[in-house]
Amino acid sequence: MLELENEIFLEMVHNIQETYGYVPEREINQLAEKFDQPRAKIYGAIKFYSMFYTEPTGKYVIRICDSLSCHLNDSHDLLLAVENFLGLKNGETSPDQLFTLEVVECLGHCGEGPVMMVNDKMYTELSKGRALEILKECQ
Amino acid sequence: MIKLTIDNTPVEVEKGTTLLEAARQVHINIPTLCYEENLSIYGGCRLCVVEVNERRQLMPACATEAEDGMEVKTHSPRVREVRQTLFELIIASHDISCELNCLTCTRQASCELRNVAEDIGINRMRLNPIYRGLDKDLSSYSVVREPNKCITCDRCIRKCEEVQGIGIFANSDRGPETTVTTFQDKGMGNVECTNCGQCIISCPTGALHEVYHMDSVWDALYNEEKHVIVQTAPAVRVAIAEPFGAEPGTVATGQLVAALRRLGFDGIFDTNFTADLTIMEEGTEVVERVSNNEHLPVLTSCSPGWIKFIEHFYPEHLKNLSTAKSPQQMFGALAKTYYAETMGVDLEDLVVVSIMPCTAKKFESKRPEMADDVDYVLTTREAAMMIKAAGINICDLEPEEYDNLMGVSTGAADIFGTSGGVMEAALRSAYYLITGEELEEIDIKPVRGLEGLKKAEVPINEDLTLKVGVAHGLSNAKKMMEMIADGEEFHFVEFMACPGGCIGGGGQPISAELTSTETLQRRMDGIYSIDSSKKLRQSHENPMVQKLYEEYLGKPGSHKAHKLLHTEYTPRGLS
């Protein structure tokens, strides 16, 4: 659909999200105009990708992998500890807009589980204690 | 030519033919859900999978081209087994519950899932629906979306984008959360939806239907205080008998009148009457604007789907629109003035109902500038449901006549129901309005038919040859607007939002048996047969319209006519 080979849609959306923390409505309208596509379609394309947000997220997006390999490294316990600490469930954002928690599929560090990403920083072989320390530093 | 066998039957087809088409050529029916004639291939439902050369991987017949020497099995034991389980999965995704069940479903009698169930002979159901709990979209005046019934076949998405050129729907999210939604989940009423209802026609399940006005109309009919009158649009008469088992195109004008009288309407009138009136007003406007070279081309204004479309996408061209209200709204305006005054009905007690082939008419009636002149709009489907619910089979009734005051019409009004009809009707009278003479040949063939874009040149006198255009279906409307923008010269252009015009309206009965093109052609034939059988075939000949001008409005384009019969438009853009 996007015959604009110099403009890569995904990169543009990443850049918008880096600027605003999410993809605001007016930016979607502008993308639709730029790519000459119905804006619903642009919206739907953005919503396909779980790393893109069309609503504001927390300042820190916490991603915890609970795929099979990490699960075998007790990622579930890590997840429970983080959920308790933040008072958030998968997909939720804290009222103070500080944290968003995401349970995600594989992050590609299957040999070093359990793992947690804070925005684009990866933490591996995490104990519960270390994870909570990292989160406290964010507060 | 490609030679293959399908279920051991030799078939020869052109290169590029799909297995689905090839099978239909030898009368083998392969069930489908996401496939629809005239839409792009989606390949999602997989119901049409067939076995090719005994390969393990089954191939979707809709998306697989026939190749030389293929041996195709469309109903082998494996295929049938796979199809049955697949259908179980589909039904489990189509939320059936106490609230949502087949008996109360809008598509109770025209459900494609039920047809597929019959076609594949399903005899088991081992899965319960997994409740999704999605909210209904009630934001539109015209169309309701019930996402829990949606099986995500994407036909509405493709219809809106490919046939109507808009694309208000898109898939959102993915995996089990995949849904059909609108921009920012705003709902159909809050985006650039034209309310045309073509998505309803494409929906196989009843996840999309019109906003019902039936209950309100029943209440009005039951209320003895109320004086309830009804108007019936041109395209309704060639489709209303379909839900009663008649062929599309069956003309049932008189039977419709009889049924409505039995339902208890106090006055039964014809939108055709105001269609003739529209021609007088719009025709006069065209003649004036052409002679003054003012905002040309004049664009027609009868189709409310088209109006909303131009308001969203070409707001800079609103000045080109004819200011004439649509026939429905002209009727409403006259009903609440001329009719009420003539009959001495208190406006408090007067209820005006329309029966329209159209869902956009529901929105039109709610436009602030229309001042609730029309209280309720029923689609052809709703009218049929009400007639059935009153124990009436329309096919059994003797034809009756419309009530006189606003029930008389010419053939020119009947053809409003089909693409090219408004243009033809306008040309018949424009010739008369300019030259004072009658056209020799009033059948104007170049503007007829299902061709998406039509053009004609009609010589009026030595100085003037009218250049006219016709577009139906909004993607064709878009093309026409681009042609105009590119400098192609027209005096007058007719636009109808729905493919085929009102006969293909989003409120028309949904035909499970016939493909849409066939249905449209038959309804169109029905419309022209009414026109050709009438004695009066030109709007300016309508005696009751003449009487209306003499007694009430003065002349076409008069101050009073303007006040009652003309309107203005809202630039909307994409806000």
Place this chain on the structure above:
Amino acid sequence: MVKERKFLKGPRLRDVSTYEFPGLKKALSLGPDRIIQQISDARLLGRGGAGFPTGTKWDLALQQQGERKYMICNADEGEPGTFKDRYLLEERPLKVLEGLMIGAYAVGATQGYIYIRGEYSEPIKIVREILEDAREEGILGEDIFGSGFDFDIKLVRGAGAYVCGDETSLINSIEGKRGISRIKPPYPIQEGLYGHPTVVNNVESLACAAEIIKQGAGEFAALGTDNSRGTKLISLSGDINISEVFEIEFGSCTLSEIIENLGGGVRRGRDPKFVIPGGLSTAALLPEELDCTYTYEGIESAGSSLGSGAIIVVGESRDLVDILLKVSRFYMDETCGTCFPCREGNKQINYMLSQHRNKKFSGQEVELIEDIGEVIAAAARCGLGQTSLSLINSIFNKFPEELIEEVIHVD
């Protein structure tokens, strides 16, 4: 003792200014036909999971007429248990770049793309810097090494959708569409990105290609067996003592040797409950089935497949339904949602599993799961869908007493 055979692995290689690009230079002197001949002679099979011969793919692309062609490196590694591409992107990215350039030169592509999954922030950073450096050094751009070959590469970050690892989904994704698979034909080689002939190769395949051209097809083909040439990067994880990326020569060892010798044995126990030999799309193998040699054909003869080379070891004490739920949730969440069998089938399977914690499945339920498996395998639209129940079905087959109620016959 099993030892690694390092054909791809090696010291960190990220400095463009000091790297000689020996493979690329040699390729530029060989010309397209001889490059493709080398790759074909080496009998390199695509390392992404499907195992299509790389030489054939390049040859088909070379034969395509077209004003422009594209070459894409698929670095959307996302299958749980797989992290070998990340190793190459972090440690040996110049080999990947070189392979991509050799491929582009061979097939006649002038524009390349590296599509890296968005979660790989470190590899993204590394590759971005390398591309900038390469442009600065004139390694990318016009008339590369005076050969007349023009080529540049764009980095595209994915955004959290596993299915984009499917090549047609990936192409849709670069085009800015939802990452759903395309109906084939046309194949990407015929009509790919923006409608032009397009080659999509996995990271490891490209690194292999760079080494094959540098070291010669013979060097590579001498490794491994007839049907499985060369080496393979494996990602070892799960209930195992040493969990990392190893490179082994095909045919040099068995699966159990890999686990014992390279992985240091099963963690907290002697035998695994089962092993997943090639990622979540491959059937589980029981301890007694692990004596198969590590080759495409060896693992196939044991009843599974080599897939992406992700070996996941599951320990004895693990709860099967818990494991099944993880596998099922992955597929349920990651299906693109287009085709009904995959979308609805995986959803129903996940629902059924979630109802069976500490409760066995009845015969009818197992039959239903099998039926759904058959529908998905036979009728789903893409590879992800078709193989999405392979693992789950194999676990039901292999652990009937643990999962399925005993049928009590009443006489």
